[in-house]
Amino acid sequence: MIPQYASALFISDLHLTPSMPLTAQRFFDFCEKDAPKVEAVFILGDLFEYWVGDDAALHSPFQQEVKRALATLSTKVKTYYLHGNRDFLLGAHFLSKTGMTLMHDPTKVSIAGNEYVLCHGDSLCTADIGYQVFRSWVRKSWIQSLFLKMPLHWRRAIANRLRSNSGMQYRRDKQTAPQGAQDKTDVTLAACSEILKNQSGNLLIHGHTHRPAHHQESLLDQEWQRWVLSDWDLDHPESLQPRASALLINQNGVRYTDLIKAG
Template identity: 40%
Template sequence: MILFVSDLHLQPARPVLTEAFLRFLDQHALGAKQLYLLGDIFEYWAGDDDLPDPFHQQIVTALRRVSDAGVQLFWIAGNRDFLVGEQFAAAAGLTLLPETWVIDAYGQRIVLLHGDAQCTQDVKYMAFRAQVRQPAWQQQFLSMPLEQRKHIIAGLREQSKQGHAEKSYEIMDVTPAAIAEVFAQTGTSIMIHGHTHRPALHEVGGTRRYVLPDWEPEATPPRGGWLAIAEDGTISQIRGQV
């Protein structure tokens, strides 16, 4: 099996979520061929110099165990954890991928991405994204003391929460034109992404777009899940099993 997961938003304040992810790794990922982590695995990532944090060590150790078992791990950055770097990748035993990546999964060409870059109607976010994805901005930000970075991130997260309350459903979703452009540029007809927290299968004009769920095991009923591709090419959406 090839597995895909995103939008866990792991953080120390949510131990039930952490246990759900560790259980997923033990019960499902360890038996997989590949595991793709498609962004926002962490609620935020302030830089690889935060690796010694006990919570981060717990997650890294769990991922490394999967990698050491022979499972190939891949990472595409989300809008919360785009500062994950080579030190994290080396510690966890995973490969960092570009924002858009095409794979051949049992004879099927599939494009993978997080999904935030396709929310083009959210003009304010797109401007912010363009700024923080610049290497010069990241270099300057990462040169700040770790605690200062965390303080800045906390402020940005609060602004984001307030902003979401004022934005419409459509603005926070991907736009059809942006999705069509990715399909055209990559020559694919199947896409897997997360970010929107709106799990679904969208079939349009001969294309299939799978949207991964966010994880909320504390909710009633629990939310979460992943996507799996079997050796015969069958694609399954597993939801709620967290």
């Protein structure tokens, strides 16, 4: 039996970190003011900038503050979590303390009478072959077990190095082939088609790409709709437009909610 609700909010890619206090504060406000207006909240990954183990959260006042906000939210509405590519190590201990329910990627839910397939979105970026190989390795349980046994400062150093390398690679690709870099980090029609066939659905919601939009798509005789969630960033107006939105689904349909104006 898939989860069924009359209304829901979907968010992803907040990349919460102490160095982005305005974004974090908007999330705390979201938990207190916006989220309780619906029956369920779905967080589709990358809530945190990175996650190197639940034990690390015990030493982080910031992550403890986020935990308290989520725990309070979970007493008001049903709250679901789906792993992203930055926080796939978020584990059972932290989830139990927040009251969130972990969902598999992909999964299907029913909102206001329609069924939607949910995923983080990184598995759909199949044109980036290097990333898919990396993803297949780091999702192996024995690799994760070895990593989590490392000293905490080693894990943090590895996470910071991976983030740095990823950013440099993207910037290099963008300089040498701007459109190619964009295509490489976006989802492919073939991947969307496959996931929807496997889930017997035609409505898809995901994050990861930071390109919020509603798409009407098709491949051969298959047609579907796809909604991409926004990332959040209220701390870097010098380089990017402030961004923070959620996808609202209720009896009135599907629409994006601008959380900057709402805040």
